[in-house]
Amino acid sequence: MTVPPTSHMTAASPPASGPISYAATARVLMRLAWARTFTPMVLLGCIGLALLPMVFALVFAARGSLSGDPVEFLVMRYDQLVAGLATPLIALLVGTSAFSAESDDGTLVYLVTTTTPRWWIVASRVTFASLLTGCVSALAVWGTGAIAANGSDPEHVTSAFTLAVFFGGATYAALFTLLALVTRRALVTGLVYVLFWEATLSSTFPALHYLSVRYWMLSVAARFTDASGATLDDGPSLGFSVAASIVLLLATVVIGGRRLDRPRVTRLGT
């Protein structure tokens, strides 16, 4: 683009600029995402979801030897309450909040009218949502494990699921960030996906395990724990899960970046 020079008679030169700093822009984008994400509702939702498996663990610990095998208990609760509920719902809340809010109130314009590449805006937001989902889910895993197994990590089940929730958190965060960019009803669509596709369909039909982020997550846990069982053994291979997750992450960055070329803002005017 050939832009004629500014007249220096009447105005100061524009401030010096150059290529963006990827680290600085990522910090700014995450700071803005943090500011837009943490409404009281989202905060309460995340805390509630993280505490839920710990409540079950407290009941398990209170019953002492009547409760049975802690490894079996942990695998079941990690699968149902963390991998099946907490991680996807936390990712849904933090993955959709920022972009959805910015699209609805029009402030997305302030991000896309900058020289920062749009794919990088999406990548930074996915990273933010991934880290937050992973950390909150990991707290739920650690807390539940510590309570139910009395501070130990039998058969490495807690450490395996900690890795799994970071992996699953990143994958779900990518999926739901993309959803926030392509649909106006990201939260409802995401809820339908989690409660209908993940919790009902893919649990009922083994063929759908290959299209379920929850089963990709379980395949990571299965690889790093010595525990076994139908939940851990029925999923796809680790290689498939990692490859599928990478494809999803790349698709989110590419498709999401292109969506930001034509930002979906409710209206620029009133």
Place this chain on the structure above:
Amino acid sequence: MTHEMTRVMTAPISFEHVSVWYGDVVAVNDITCHVDAGITGLLGPNGAGKTTLLQLAAGLLPPSSGRVQLFGESPVARPEIFRHVALVPEREALPGMLTPREFVEARATLLGLRDVRGAARAALEQVELDTVATRRIDGFSKGMRQRTKLAAALVHGPRVVLLDEPFNGLDPRQRLHMMRLLEARAAAGTAVLLSSHILEEIEEVAAQILVVLAGRLAASGDYRALRRLMSDRPHTVFVRASAPRQLAAALMQSDTVLGVEIDEAGIRIRTTDFSALSRMLVRAAHHGGITLHEVQPTDESLEHVFAYLVER
């Protein structure tokens, strides 16, 4: 290379047969025009297509047909154009939990500025928000939010500034300050395209206008020149002269003069042809030895032009 092609390649903003439709709804219909350095007012009633044109100019919306160019290149899907372009949307929503300093610094970082703090400080000083730069935006009035948006837009010294209803919510002093700010930028060679449905605002800062009605470009150019082209509507001209009655009598000889009123202040002449009247006035004054103290068209307001275009 034709003059028109050269114009398209060098004009800060050019629209060539641009149309935008959403399903069956035509938002912008075959608009061709150029926006040069200086302030251009984008006028039209609500829903006329002003915001769509600004979005097109910023490359945030691709045209359904036709071509939009900024300095000769398409702005669609090219974030690098924002090194030279700024858009101030009409909506007043801003990240309320940030302070204006944090917000403007965030924009400066995302625009790749070297001295983020210095640029943000200068932009906030320009809009007189430096004294409240550390207060949270969610406690700001509408006018303060408008100024925050302007600071965020001007932080990188853009060469094209697109503003959607920028004077909403500003008190008269702030409005005047913003006008002077935009005039200074325009004088420095920046192209300012300013939408408003309040004619007085545009009239005060912009001589060049684009009038959009129902998605179509109804008129473009200097609104005073446009008024003179409205030949089917009489012009009223006020004249103060040393011998008003003698001058009035001379003017009444002409077919283009529809009527003359004389009062203590001077003569009010109604004519169908402003240019002919101007020539006739000079001739009559010369032959009659009359001194002309003042010749002033009284109905060349933008409101007059706009009303004419809307009624047409």
